[in-house]
Amino acid sequence: MDKNYFANDTIVASATGLNVRSAIGVLRVSGPMALTDAGKYVRLKSKNARANLETRNFDSIRTRYLYRCDVLSRDNAIIDDGLVAFFPAPNSYSGEDMVEVHLHGNPLIQREVIDSIVHNTGARPAERGEFSFRAFRNGKLDLSQVEAVEALISAETSLGLEAAVKSLSGAVKRFIDPIQEDLKNLIASLELELDFSDQDVEVLDWSLFEKKLQSVQGRLRAAVVQFDSIRPAMNGVTVSFVGRPNAGKSTLFNVLVGEERSIVSQIEGTTRDVIREQIYLDGLLLRLSDTAGMRDTSDVIESEGVKRSLEEIKDSELVLVVIDSGEAGRTSASAPLLALIKEVSERAGERKLIFVFNKIDNGDALVIKEFISNHDLVSNSVIVSSTTGQGLLELQEKIKSEFVASDLLQISPEIFCQRQREALVQAMGRLSIVSDNIQTGIQEMDLLAIDIRSAMVAISELSGSIDSEAILEHIFSNFCIGK
Amino acid sequence: MALLFDVIVVGGGHAGIEAALAAARMGSRTAMLTMNNDHIGYLSCNPAIGGQAKGQLAREIDAFGGEMGRNTDRSALQYRRLNMSKGPAVRSSRAQCDKVLYSLNMKKAVETQGNLSVHQCEVIGLIVDKGRVCGVTDNFGTKIRAKSVVITAGTFLKAVMHCGASQTSGGRAGDGASDSLSDFLHAEGFNLVRLKTGTPARLKRSSINFEILERQDGDKNPVPFSFYSRPDPFPFLEQLPCYLTYTNSKTHEIIAAAQNDSPMFTGQIMGKGPRYCPSIEDKVFRFADKDRHQIFLEPESLYSEEIYANGLSTSLPVVAQQRFLQTISGLEEVEIARPGYAVEYDALNPMILKHTLEVKDLPGLFCAGQINGTSGYEEAAAQGLVAGANAAMHRINNGEELVFGREEAYIGVLIDDLVTKGCDEPYRMFTSRAEYRLLLREETADRRLAEKGKNFGVLSDPDFEKFERKYRYFEDICKKLGSTYLYGGQAEDRGVFEALGVGALPDRVSLLEAIRRPRLTISTLREAGLLSDELILTGEVEAWIADRVLEEVEVSTKYEGYIDRELKNLAKLSKQEFKKIPTDFNYSEIKGLSNEVRERLIKVRPETLGQAMRIPGVTPAAGALVYIQLVRVMKGLGSHAP
Missing domain, CATH: 3.40.50.300 (P-loop containing nucleotide triphosphate hydrolases)
Structure with a gap:
């Protein structure tokens, strides 16, 4: 991951994109100097507020309120008539001090203002996904829904990071959780035979096992097929x-x-x-x-x-x-x-x-x-x-x-990006080894468990990690164990 | 007795034995202080060593130079390897042991060990000087000093035995409790918790009708627990069968009716018992829909008429025990030799320990076994080994520590789980607790641990030489099998091969390649005459060792793909797993952590990022936050508050 992601400086970027002309374009500034230096690139139209901003008397400035302002170029010339809103930490998207500048939607204006902010305040153009990353770092994103953390940690390109941040969505989790639960059950039924076979536990029902396995495989396959059909429209x-x-x-x-x-x-x-x-x-x-x-x-x-x-x-x-x-x-x-x-x-x-x-x-x-x-x-x-x-x-x-x-329009996809698709395909590969092995009568249940676990690990890149304690927990709560 | 030692081990159970022996073998002057010299290595509950995952632990202890495996081979009444057909990773050895001989043999091993002396006394307190433990005080008022102390108090701290409404002080029927040491620890600020375990009734052999029960014999070709030597003859003792019977609805009715008299249900017992080893009353209550439970009747000793009723752990009143037992097939006329009971005892939260099992905030003090919240002889012995060796390192003082990785040994999994997660119920090892159980196969324990055992001075030089000879043979045999071919063109080879039903024989295939086929094993090749004894039995190693090597050759060849993948996964993980967290790491600086998670991290003080991620409640997201802060610290972006 880029070193920049770990820095605590002030960052700036266009929130609406620099490629399309539109009615308005919004810039975001986030970090310790976002608020402090706002007077260097916007001049509020309201005289009082303007004085407050210039003297950094932030207590007297309204927060989360759109002020009319002149937006200044690198040379302090007025380059746009815009709006600005102040979001002091922690009540902002990123959890840091943030400023939003609303400009007219010409990318040229946005570029000039970004240049002005960088030049006059020492802020740095943000890396891709960096605002979301900071929101995550500051605990602003709902951690219970963070599925893509593995990817966040291991992402080596900004693109991978963006994909990970994208999948921080409840929808993926809602799709993945029941699948992981089912796979956990499958492993648990194997572990039961492996770790507790000297005790009076039920014998594994292979036909039920296969049925459950096929159900998971079916859902994974459907998600991939669906993603493929919708991908062009989405991306x-x-x-x-x-x-x-x-x-x-x-x-x-x-x-x-x-x-x-x-x-x-x-x-x-x-x-x-x-x-x-x-x-x-x-x-x-x-x-x-x-x-x-x-x-x-x-x-x-x-x-x-x-x-x-x-x-x-x-x-x-x-x-x-x-x-x-x-x-x-x-x-x-x-x-x-x-x-x-x-x-x-x-x-x-x-x-x-x-x-x-x-x-x-x-x-x-x-x-x-x-x-x-x-x-x-x-x-x-x-x-x-x-x-x-x-x-x-x-x-x-x-x-x-x-x-x-x-x-x-009727389709709502279970997964959102290529990375997630690859994870599912990898999991499907592992699971098909399992079903092949069962069909050819392979007896080594520990190997079946390894492959299912690998499938879970692949899927967990979308939904969070698995641990053996959870599987034991499942065994204890669902089966009669007793020596 | 001497009043100055390098290492004092408090307790003579399975943890204490391995701790004392390891320390003594490493050259430390060591004292074992026990409340009863006659009960060293006592099998207080089940007269058996090993079992699923526990067999792996016992093998690891042996591989490193511990005593448990050898002593099992001296005392075994029946050997069984479990799960042989369920996969290479889960094969586990179990042996019924003669509880009298096990204890006597162990006592002898301890007493004849150089550098080690055994003394009967009760330790009532520790000598603490300048924040370090440097000795103990016993019940005679003697102060015995040492560089380090290992406490292996088992179930004896403030122990109370329950049987119906009756409550007796004591850690085991016939033995007392250790109240003073518990009080001392409490006064020192240790948070002690109550745990509970239980044991079934012992039954009089002559009162059981074995005729009508299913008999279970041991393996025809038993494999010794020890890698290095086996007693002669082997098996050393007369081998005995176990018997199988079941509870029934009548049994359950009586137990359910007696529940009001069960200290488990009346609130008399507060301590938490193990979920995997519930009492029979617990089973009847929790699994009401189950109409029967399995019971193994196991011999306790060649010198005893008592039979262990495995599966019937109970603390019901003796009368109720008698009544429900008599409903069981084969036990209609049963006589109880000793009633079952539950024992409640103090344990500490193992999260206060380092991976060396030294108390983080009280250097010089080590803890091992049930006091750390575990259950099981093997779990105790494994910790004893680690605690004893690390206690001995205090004398050597070269900064080295004995710590096993989770990928290296079940012992590593065990200790990492304890110090990372703590335990709120007695902890038992399972193969499923190990992430890399395919690498931790029981027969690979010597390959994993022998060298380390030798380097620490626990494994003797002669044993290490045997290990080296064994693996030279391993290499030789692999080469031979790789360069000995079967030929499809030869009618004889082809005929025999195809008769095995494992597919057609190609033009030319090496024996090593051939055994990759499902259902084709080295022993089938041997039986079919395709692999001659001449080729295998070269005299380099004894025949029983050759057999074990061949099994390993077979497993590592057959499952090479899976093993390689585990190794690759391991390599991928290692970077994160082993990323060190500095001891002064400031968790308060990490925004976004919940208070609960932050407190746990501060309490455990994880040594690596991998360990941090395993702390319960530390979500992957929280782990990521820790990781991010670690990188920030490493990049010198330290503590600038945004």
């Missing part, structure tokens, strides 16, 4: 655009985004860097990235771009292969085009692919349709024209249908 889909130079990737990108974001020109290889945008298709978040055209080139910068575009495929869940309909219609051009289709298909692996036959306004739809059916692309091809807008709706519907189940 968004990363989309990359791939195509031969000048196939119209950037134009399509811009049409989807709805603004002139990419540099569009007729010269091959204009898009040298990756350009990213986020859009929503009826609630489905798409993270679009426009990569450079793929072709053999001796241009150093362009090669770099090609390399990047291939990497983008790796990181995306949907690849839009943009094909110039004009080129697809020409027999002479089809060799490099086919090579591209082949290469992308290989690289795509499990990722979804949609072949977008662009510029149909320049091509012959019948020829393209023939091309599509000849190359076995019928199920995942769309014919569009970025210029006329033809086929764009169809493309959008196609994308949605690839990722969004129709009953999406």
Whole structure:
């Protein structure tokens, strides 16, 4: 874990995000100097309050109250007309002194104010999830619901930490607890035979044991399947655009985004860097990235771009292969085009692919349709024209249908992130060893117990640790033990 | 008698014996002070050593150089290894012992040990000087000084025996209680708690109709408890059977009707008894839906006509005992030789102890056995070993301590549980208490502990040489089995192999590979003639040791995957487990800890983060907070209050 997480300094970050323009943007400042130095970046409109803040007479300032204020830049110039609220410790989200600054929702303003706060007060830009981490550290998060502590402790990347913090939710616990309870029962029934077999205890009922095991396996499997179906909607889909130079990737990108974001020109290889945008298709978040055209080139910068575009495929869940309909219609051009289709298909692996036959306004739809059916692309091809807008709706519907189940809104997922999914998959792996062993008549119950325990340990990364005392407790309270 | 020793051990029970022997073997001038020289190593309750998880403890004591295993082999009337088919980790040895011989043999072992003298007296107080314990005072007014004192008072502190309404002072039928020492400890500020245990009636052999009962014999090829030597002949004594019978609804009716006379239910007994070893009246009450309970009738001694009724621990009035016993099949005409009773005694909260079993706030004082809240001979002996060795280290004074990890030995699990969690009922070992029980298999105890035992001077050099010879043989035999092949092309090999019903024989497979198959064991290979005695019995070690080695070769080969995974899990855990918490660690600085958890942490003063996490009530979240503060301290971010 980053050293910063253990520091007790003052931190600042945008609470609403720096990527999207919106009506307002909120900054949070937390730490020992948050309140003390607030006068260095906001000037309250109310004269009395303003004087109190400047003289640090905090007792006379209202807490958890929105004050109108001028927000100051690094050079003390007014850069926004905003609101500010003060939350003295411990009555704040993080449990420390906190200040919230409400700005107009231009990320540029937020960036400037963060810069101003960092420069003028010595605060530090927060690490990811650091406010929540501090809330946890200060006992503000409900400890009884902390399932992800293991992960919190062991997270080595800020992303892992964020995932852990995310799963600090009662829903996961409500899902996991009964499963752990059932697994505990299974272990207890094994332990009963192992530790107490010299006493008059009941003999293990294997068919009941298997039934209970299958029930747990079923619930785990269902949670994973459900997560997989809902994951794109929950986390968004990363989309990359791939195509031969000048196939119209950037134009399509811009049409989807709805603004002139990419540099569009007729010269091959204009898009040298990756350009990213986020859009929503009826609630489905798409993270679009426009990569450079793929072709053999001796241009150093362009090669770099090609390399990047291939990497983008790796990181995306949907690849839009943009094909110039004009080129697809020409027999002479089809060799490099086919090579591209082949290469992308290989690289795509499990990722979804949609072949977008662009510029149909320049091509012959019948020829393209023939091309599509000849190359076995019928199920995942769309014919569009970025210029006329033809086929764009169809493309959008196609994308949605690839990722969004129709009953999406009815599903409430049991788990929330990939890390949790992996833990469940690991547990399922252990449990299937157990059921295999039972079916092949393996007698070593201690090994069965080891595997179930491993499953519990995997799941406990979501819900808290298990201990042997709890299992013994269970044995004592449910079975007749007596020597 | 001498008035100056290195180590004084108060008590001559199973804890006291191992404590005194370990200290003496390490070269300390040691005194064992006991209230009755004739009752050294007395089997006060069940005439048996070992059993589930307890067998593992007994093996560990032996591996380290203790006496319990050897003495069991000198006194055993029946050997049984339990759970043989339930998995490699849970195989446990148990032996019925002749309680007369066990005690006599143990007395001899103690009396003939160099550096050790045994004295009959009652210790009534400790000599405390400048915050250190440096001796004891006995009932004759003698002051005996020592560098350290180990108290192994068993059930004797302020002991009261209950049988119906009758209450008698004494820690065991026929023996007195030790009230003064209890008073002394109380006056010194020790918080003592009341615990309770019980024992069943002993029955007259000739009054039991064994003819109609199910007989249970011992193993055909018994394995000795000791790794290093076995008596000749082996088994040393005539082997005796046990018998099985059951209570019935009539028995339960009588017990239920007598409940008003049971000191357990009238409130006469306040102390908390063990849940896993409840009295029969407790069982009838708690498990009312159960129509019968199992009873083992076990021989007490070749020199005694008394039979131990295992499963019938009781403190009901003698008349009620007689009445319910007679309802049981085989006991219709039974005569009680000694009635069952409960005993209540003072114990301390083991959370005041370090892992060395030294009292944190009173250096020089060590405690072991039932005084620490445990039950069982093996649990007591294991603690005695650790307390005695650490008491002896005071003389050597090189800063070394004898502490076992939870991954190293059940002894480690036992002591860590005690000092971390305390106990509010008598504590018994279970295999399920060990996180790494596959690594703590009973037959690996010497491999885990012999070297440590030798380094501490408890295990003798000749025994250690036997250990080294054994593991040289282990390596040799592995090589041989790995380079001796069965050939599918040879009709004879193939025929025999396939007759075993363990699948087809491939073109070429080593014997070591072959035994990875489920249901194929070294002994089946031997019986089938695929593995010759010539190959195995090289004369490097005696045949009985070779057999034990072969079992270990088989287990460690067959379960290699699981064992490797346990080792990997262990390696993963170690970082956190062994992270040291400084003694001056300031828990008050951690915001977010509940007061209750904070108080517990301050009370236990855990030595490692792993231990902190095991304290009851310390949730993973609280553990994380401790961890965070530890990292802050290590990074010098110390105590800046936000």
